[in-house]
Amino acid sequence: MEKRRFALIGTGNRGTTMWGKDLLAGWREHVDLTAIVEKNPLRGERARNMIGSNAPLYANIDSMLAEQKPDLAIVCTPDQTHDDIIVRALESGIDVITEKPMTTSVEKIRRILDAEKRTGRRVDVSFNYRYAPTAARIKELLNAGEIGRVTSVDFHWYLNTKHGADYFRRWHAYTENSGSLFVHKATHHFDLLNWYLDSDPEAVTSFADLQNYGRKGPFRGPRCKLCPHAHECDYYFDIEKDPFLDQLYEDPSKIDGYFRDGCVFREDIDIPDTMVVSIRYRNNVHVSYSLNTFQPIEGHHLAFNGTKGRIEIRQYEAQPWEEPKEDTILLIRNFPNGRQAVERIVVPHFTGGHYGGDDRMRNMIFKPDMEDRLGQRAGTRAGAMSVLCGIAALTSSRTGKVVDIAELMPELANDGSPNSLRTPR
Incomplete structure (x- = not known):
């Protein structure tokens, strides 16, 4: 049976686990990870190690597509970026699985629907519930x-x-x-x-x-790790107590400035x-x-x-x-x-995630001849x-x-x- 060669786009929590490590662990006979796209090189490298893959790393989808010819792109980037990646993948002649939500605006919806119709490729939205x-x-x-x-x-x-x-x-x-x-x-x-x-x-x-x-909070700080109110905040989050998140986000934040422990009381929320x-x-x-x-x-x-x-x-x-x-x-x-x-x-x-829903969704997408009697x-x-x-x-x-x-x-x-x-x- 021929495997579907896929590129993983985005290596946050969901991408690294659900569509990375877990997908390869349970569906390796159906899929092969051929590329990882992550704009933060340190996060990408650490995610690749967590996944247990030797797939090449790329900083953007265009450089990946110039060298690789995957059958499928799995999109796990922040929501507002989905449309650009989905459209670029479809136009390159490959199918897409995107994390929910599919996108964030009417204009972006139109772009995706038009590209899918124009290219004849398929987009699956991961509604695992x-x-x-x-x-x-x-x-x-x-x-x-x-x-x-x-x-x-x-x-x-x-x-x-x-x-x-x-x-x-x-x-x-x-x-x-x-x-x-x-x-x-x-x-x-x-x-x-x-x-x-x-x-x-x-x-x-x-x-x-x-x-x-947000602004309704009693106090605020730059982030939990540096907050002077840590001892009195009910929402204080110590990222060092979560080795997975600490590895994936803390050191990589020095590259892109994205802190996984942002203050929940930031006034601009x-x-x-x-x-x-x-x-x-x-x-x-x-x-x-x-x-x-x-x-x-x-x-x-x-x-x-x-x-x-x-x-x-x-x-x-x-x-x-x-x-x-x-x-x-x-x-x-x-x-x-x-x-x-x-x-x-x-x-x-x-x-499994969502009481078995994640596994059933991956079965439906990747295993051949699966009956979809409920239109899932x-x-x-x-x-x-x-x-x-x-x-x-x-x-x-x-x-x-x-x-x-x-x-x-x-x-x-x-x-x-x-x-x-x-x-x-």
């Missing part, structure tokens, strides 16, 4: 019509003070880099909704604010940390969504309300008490008619619709107006896709 066993089971229940026609959804995501704060230490804390967490983080959640409901978001309204981090959104879908499903970034718990609550019942789950990822290593989906019927009024469906947590493999349209939902939410939170997705990108909202036309209003 679709592959998590619990998400797949919920999709099966919805597809089977277990609760009839879905009318509304309650979806609330909680990031704890370890995970949530980390976004505010890094480049994600600036809208120009990440599009805000409405785009960077919530792109996962908006994509799940689009996929679960098999429809497009139509209208979005939102409230959001910076209530805990411009993304919200508390967000609520209302979404109306083309099939007339109404969604209530929220994201909070400084909780004592990590996980989410999700409920689908239908004409024949309700599907509900509370997934625990981290909390100050013990929970079973499994999820319990509640299938609650309005009219049991001899069936169980409440059915508890237990889904075990599997090993996501392309540019899915990537675009989730980003558009995030852009609409951020825009609404700043303007106070309801944002029509079709006005942001009419050519995509009315492109004749089965998603956009299924069960029209």
Whole structure:
């Protein structure tokens, strides 16, 4: 069997592990790493050692493409850079896998969609949450019509003070880099909704604010390692206690000035940390969504309300008490008619990232003849619709107006896709 030769673009945490070391460890019979692109040479060298590869290092994609002929580029750079790299790779005649979000603006979405159409190559967006066993089971229940026609959804995501704060230490804390967490983080959640409901978001309204981090903090310093308030700051992060991050970022910061332990209270942080959104879908499903970034718990609550019942789950990822290593989906019927009024469906947590979702996604992409019966493999349209939902939410939170997705990108909202036309209003 012929291996797919791939170039890894960007060697941050995700690139070095998920698409580097872990990919080679589990899928070596299907892939071969032929090049690594990283503008910081020290980080690139250390990432290459962590991956266990002898692939040549390049400072940019153009120099790599001039010497290498990979079949595939895997893009793991900061969000605002994705479009340039994706377009350059497509134009060179190779396929692309990109980390989410696909990109950060309407103009960048257009560039990617145009290049994919023009070149005939393929872009996969790594929406690994679709592959998590619990998400797949919920999709099966919805597809089977277990609760009839879905009318509304309650979806609330909680990031704890370890995970949530980390976004505010890094480049994600600036809208120009990440599009805000409405785009960077919530792109996962908006994509799940689009996929679960098999429809497009139509209208979005939102409230959001910076209530805990940034200028709302009681004090600030240049970075955690040099901060005079380290002894009194609840968010103090000692990078030396994490050998992986210390190796990948601390010494390399002397080259590019990027500190992995930035102060979460920097006054120029411009993304919200508390967000609520209302979404109306083309099939007339109404969604209530929220994201909070400084909780004592990590996980989410999700409920689908239908004409024949309700599907509900509370997934625990981290909390100050013990929970079973499994999820319990509640299938609650309005009219049991001899069936169980409440059915508890237990889904075990599997090993690997996202309870096995990362492995299942890599199987789908790299193993031949994989059946995609749930439509889990996501392309540019899915990537675009989730980003558009995030852009609409951020825009609404700043303007106070309801944002029509079709006005942001009419050519995509009315492109004749089965998603956009299924069960029209």
